[in-house]
Amino acid sequence: MHEAEHVVLVGGGHAAAAFVNTLRRAGHGGRVSLVSEEPVVPYHRPPLSKKYIADALPLAQILIRPPGWYDEQKVELHLGRRVERIDRERHELVLADGQRIGYDRLVLMTGARARSLPAELGGTLRGVCLMRSLADADALAPQLRAGARMLVVGGGYIGLEAAAVAATKRLAVTLIEGAPRILQRVAAPATSDYFRQLHRGHGVTIKEGVSLQALNGTDGQVDGAELSDGSRLHVDVVLAGIGVLPNDELAQQAGLKTDNGIAIDAFCRTSDPHILAAGDCTSFEFRGQRVRLESVQNANDQGAAAAHALLGDDRPYKPLPWFWSDQYDVKLQIAGLNLGHDAVLVRPGKTPTSQSVWYFAGAQLLAVDAMNDAAAFVTAKKLLERGASVPKEAVLDRAAEFKDWLAA
Numbered sequence: 001m002h003e004a005e006h007v008v009l010v011g012g013g014h015a016a017a018a019f020v021n022t023l024r025r026a027g028h029g030g031r032v033s034l035v036s037e038e039p040v041v042p043y044h045r046p047p048l049s050k051k052y053i054a055d056a057l058p059l060a061q062i063l064i065r066p067p068g069w070y071d072e073q074k075v076e077l078h079l080g081r082r083v084e085r086i087d088r089e090r091h092e093l094v095l096a097d098g099q100r101i102g103y104d105r106l107v108l109m110t111g112a113r114a115r116s117l118p119a120e121l122g123g124t125l126r127g128v129c130l131m132r133s134l135a136d137a138d139a140l141a142p143q144l145r146a147g148a149r150m151l152v153v154g155g156g157y158i159g160l161e162a163a164a165v166a167a168t169k170r171l172a173v174t175l176i177e178g179a180p181r182i183l184q185r186v187a188a189p190a191t192s193d194y195f196r197q198l199h200r201g202h203g204v205t206i207k208e209g210v211s212l213q214a215l216n217g218t219d220g221q222v223d224g225a226e227l228s229d230g231s232r233l234h235v236d237v238v239l240a241g242i243g244v245l246p247n248d249e250l251a252q253q254a255g256l257k258t259d260n261g262i263a264i265d266a267f268c269r270t271s272d273p274h275i276l277a278a279g280d281c282t283s284f285e286f287r288g289q290r291v292r293l294e295s296v297q298n299a300n301d302q303g304a305a306a307a308h309a310l311l312g313d314d315r316p317y318k319p320l321p322w323f324w325s326d327q328y329d330v331k332l333q334i335a336g337l338n339l340g341h342d343a344v345l346v347r348p349g350k351t352p353t354s355q356s357v358w359y360f361a362g363a364q365l366l367a368v369d370a371m372n373d374a375a376a377f378v379t380a381k382k383l384l385e386r387g388a389s390v391p392k393e394a395v396l397d398r399a400a401e402f403k404d405w406l407a408a
Contacts (some may be wrong), residue, residue, distance in 0.1 A: 003030035007228035007310065008093060008101060010083050010250070011109030012036025013045070014296050015279030017064040018303030019107060024073045026311055032075050033101060035093065038082040040134060041067050044081070046296060048137040049161040050326050053144060054168065086254040088272060108262060109308055110247035112280040112294060114198055117153065117240045122215025127222040128238045131158050140239065146170035148236040151177060151225050153212050155182030157325045160195060163204050164327040173204045188344040190357045191369045195231030195327065202328060246281045246292060259283050261292045266316035268306035276309060278302035286319060287339060295323050320385055321367075322377075329353070333377035336367030336384045345395045349373040356380075358395050365389040375402050382406055 007023070007030065009016050016034055018201070023032065036042075042064045051057055057172045060066070070077055082096040086106070093101045114132035117123030128142040140162070144150075150166045155177030162207045166173045181192045185313075196206055207229065215238060216224035225233045246261035257263040257271040261283035279299040284294040298319060305317040323334040330353060341359035349355050349372065356376035357369040368380035379402040383390060394400045 003028065005104035006031045006033065006102060007105045007107065008032075008103035009034045009107045009109055010036075010093065011111055011247075011279065011281070012042045013036050013109060013111045013279060014042065014064065014299035015109040015111075015303035015306070016107075017042040018300040019074055019109070019278065019307045020070070020075055021065075022304040022307035023310070026307065026313070028311060031076075032073075033078060033103075033116075034070070035078040035081055035083055035095070035101065037080065037082045038133065038135075041065065041070060041077070041079070042341075044296075045132075045204060046324075048134065049131050049158055050165065053137050053141040053162070054165045056141065071302060078139055083250060085108075086250055086275075088254055088274075093275065103274075105276070105310055107310070108251060108270070108275065108277040108281060109279045109299075109303065110250060110281045111299075112157075112244040112246050114244055115220060115240065115242045117212070117215070117238075117242070121212060122217060122222065123240070125215055125217040125222040126220050126241065127217075128215065130240055131162055132244065140237070142388070143237040144169045144171060147354070148172070149234055151233060151235045151238045152240065152241060154241035154243070155179070155206070155208070156186065156241055156243065157183070159239065159240055160199065161325060162239050162241060163199060164202070167199070167202045167204050168328065173236075174207065174235075175199070175204055176207045176210045176212065176227060178209070178228075180209050182206065186338075187369055188338070188341075188357050188359065190346045190355075191332075191343065191351065191371075194355060194371055195332075196330060197332060207407055223274070244280070244294060246283075251277070251281075259290055263290070266318075267309040267314050268302060269309065276306045278306040279294075284317070287335070289339070291337075291339070293319060293321055293337075295321060297322050302367075320381075322381060329376075330372055333370045333374065334367065335370070335377055335381040336365070338367040341366050343392070345392060347376065347395050348398060349376070358390075360389075360392060361391060363392070379405060 042061045075157045084094045114130040130136045150171045152163045152175040183192045211228045248258045251262045262277040286316040308315045321337045325332040338359040343360040345358045347356045354372040356373045359367040370377035390405045
């Protein structure tokens with residue numbers, strides 16, 4: 001691309017920060033603008049449901065880069081500004097206040113948003129919170145008072161992380177999951193069993209196969225919940241952890257191809273040659289199917305890949321997914337993606353709280369969930385990066401050494 005061209009980013013998350021860093025480190029000196037609905041520069045999202053709400057971390061400690069860095073990189077910031085639509089014919093963004101920003105190349109990094117509880121269930125009552133953005137965390141944190149009664153709706157990682165923080169702060173926590181088990185969508189029963197036992201050991205009441213029927217309130221403030229098992233709870237605060245939706249409305253309105261997110265190819269290109277996309281808002285081909293990855297790793301790596309593509313240095317994005325979650329004194333590290341597995345093996349760790357869960361398709365290793373077992377995570381990650389595997393009998397042999405698997 002020519003440096004006279006104006007590159008405009010829409011979105012202010014991990015992908016945008018990685019894009020700018022990669023573009024400038026590659027020596028590109030052209031004009032770059034970043035438009036974000038949020039009033040702050042890009043920040044780390046994982047701490048929001050963990051240390052940020054638990055320890056009241058100052059904002060400066062979760063920023064990906066300090067504000068001055070964007071000045072140094074000559075990035076024109078348009079913070080707290082919402083894009084109303086994309087005018088593809090005129091190559092312009094139309095902002096909510098009517099301002100237009102022209103672009104030569106556009107990069108959509110609009111992320112995803114938390115699903116809200118329906119209003120008819122009481123989802124608009126005060127005290128009903130989400131956990132996705134800085135504003136969400138700032139709304140939830142003051143309500144985590146010792147002795148308060150909290151209902152967490154949803155047994156995924158966000159719900160479990162928030163439940164762990166609340167239990168540690170001595171709230172009375174009940175977590176409900178409509179599916180037969182927590183983490184059913186993302187993990188094997190062995191991983192679900194581990195975290196169910198962990199939370200119950202910290203006093204969290206977990207109800208599986210139980211859904212929310214209604215929230216009740218007084219003067220607009222939530223104070224009760226009715227559940228599908230017939231029980232009624234007194235509650236002071238509710239957290240909805242029921243998944244996210246890709247922010248692909250701008251792309252849809254502009255006529256770009258979408259499929260559970262903005263559809264991109266291996267080079268982060270959309271169906272418009274002047275528009276790229278990266279991060280949680282995108283879907284792409286992985287192992288023969290279209291997936292959307294909600295992870296920091298994906299946002300960072302895809303943001304960098306989009307910058308390379310913009311520079312004409314086409315490097316196909318080949319994801320090597322990894323994730324993590326912190327709950328109490330347990331660090332869960334996940335390497336790979338367990339889609340399509342047909343076998344699950346559980347390997348005890350070297351301590352009472354350590355364990356790893358290994359997913360296979362035939363003889364091929366797909367993914368590992370490692371609980372307080374960094375060696376298992378690192379080993380699996382290296383094997384997956386090489387496209388290698390490990391014999392199943394070795395996984396089940398407690399005497400087998402990880403270092404021998406990597407040397408094979």
